[in-house]
Amino acid sequence: MPVPKLTEDEWEELTERLTLYAYGKLARLYWRGLPLRAGGSVPGGVVAEDLAAEAITDTIQGTRVWNPQDDSDFPAFLRSVVDSKVSHLAKSLENRLSRRSPAAQTDDDPPIEQLVRDPRGDPQTVHGNQEAADNFRAMIRAEILGDDLAEGILNCLEQQITKPSEMAVLLDVTVEEINNAQKRLRRKVEKMMKAKGRKV
Numbered sequence: 001m002p003v004p005k006l007t008e009d010e011w012e013e014l015t016e017r018l019t020l021y022a023y024g025k026l027a028r029l030y031w032r033g034l035p036l037r038a039g040g041s042v043p044g045g046v047v048a049e050d051l052a053a054e055a056i057t058d059t060i061q062g063t064r065v066w067n068p069q070d071d072s073d074f075p076a077f078l079r080s081v082v083d084s085k086v087s088h089l090a091k092s093l094e095n096r097l098s099r100r101s102p103a104a105q106t107d108d109d110p111p112i113e114q115l116v117r118d119p120r121g122d123p124q125t126v127h128g129n130q131e132a133a134d135n136f137r138a139m140i141r142a143e144i145l146g147d148d149l150a151e152g153i154l155n156c157l158e159q160q161i162t163k164p165s166e167m168a169v170l171l172d173v174t175v176e177e178i179n180n181a182q183k184r185l186r187r188k189v190e191k192m193m194k195a196k197g198r199k200v
Contacts, residue, residue, distance in 0.1 A: 003060055004074050013169065015052055018078055020170050022055075023048035024155040025086045028141065032095060035138060037158070043094040055081035136192075143188050149173060149181040150188075 006014065026048060031040030055078045058064040066077045089095060137158075144150040152171040161167060164178040171178070 003066065004068075014075060014078070015056065017075065017170050017172070018052035018055060018082065019048045020152070020155055020159065020161075021079055022051040022082045022086070023159060024151060025082060026051075027155065027158065029086070029090050031090075037137060043089050043092050046089060051082050051085050052078075054085060139192060140185075140189060143192060144185065147181070147184065149177065150185045153178065153181055153185060 026042060027036050029036070029040075031042050034040035036042070055064070058081060059066055059078065064081050066074060068074070071077050140154065141151070144154065149171065153167060156162070156167045156170065161170065164175045164182070167178045168175045
């Protein structure tokens with residue numbers, strides 16, 4: 001079956017959304033024994049952009065067949081293709097048997113304060129090494145599991161997408177919904193930091 005007829009702008013937006021979705025899937029998993037942000041390496045050096053592009057290309061070429069009669073939601077179909085590709089990579093022998101050492105912390109590693117911002121506009125500061133920061137990110141992900149919008153915002157922040165208007169477009173929601181989800185995310189983070197005795 002042919003794919004939907006989309007404009008160039010619509011294809012670009014769909015690709016950006018699919019790339020963000022793919023990043024979220026990769027960020028939830030361990031790659032060669034490490035989380036993605038701690039230096040985990042996806043087999044073949046695959047990145048989110050690759051997965052999005054492959055899902056679209058496979059569908060256009062007919063390797064993956066979209067049937068609008070069974071599934072009218074084309075973006076959802078592409079997300080399912082990404083899911084399949086990520087699952088295949090995660091279960092691959094290369095991913096299960098090889099292990100990497102944590103990457104050394106460098107000055108250009110993005111700090112946790114870029115991920116979660118204080119309601120007053122000041123960055124939250126989390127002191128410690130990169131491993132501690134990565135563990136904290138993993139705890140945030142565990143805490144917001146099931147809150148798809150909060151997870152989407154975290155994915156955006158990790159990709160340096162910080163404007164609520166841009167997030168709203170990529171996540172297909174209103175700016176107001178983004179703002180409300182950011183408040184939920186901040187409350188969760190502040191609660192976690194207080195529980196660990198950190199100043200907020």
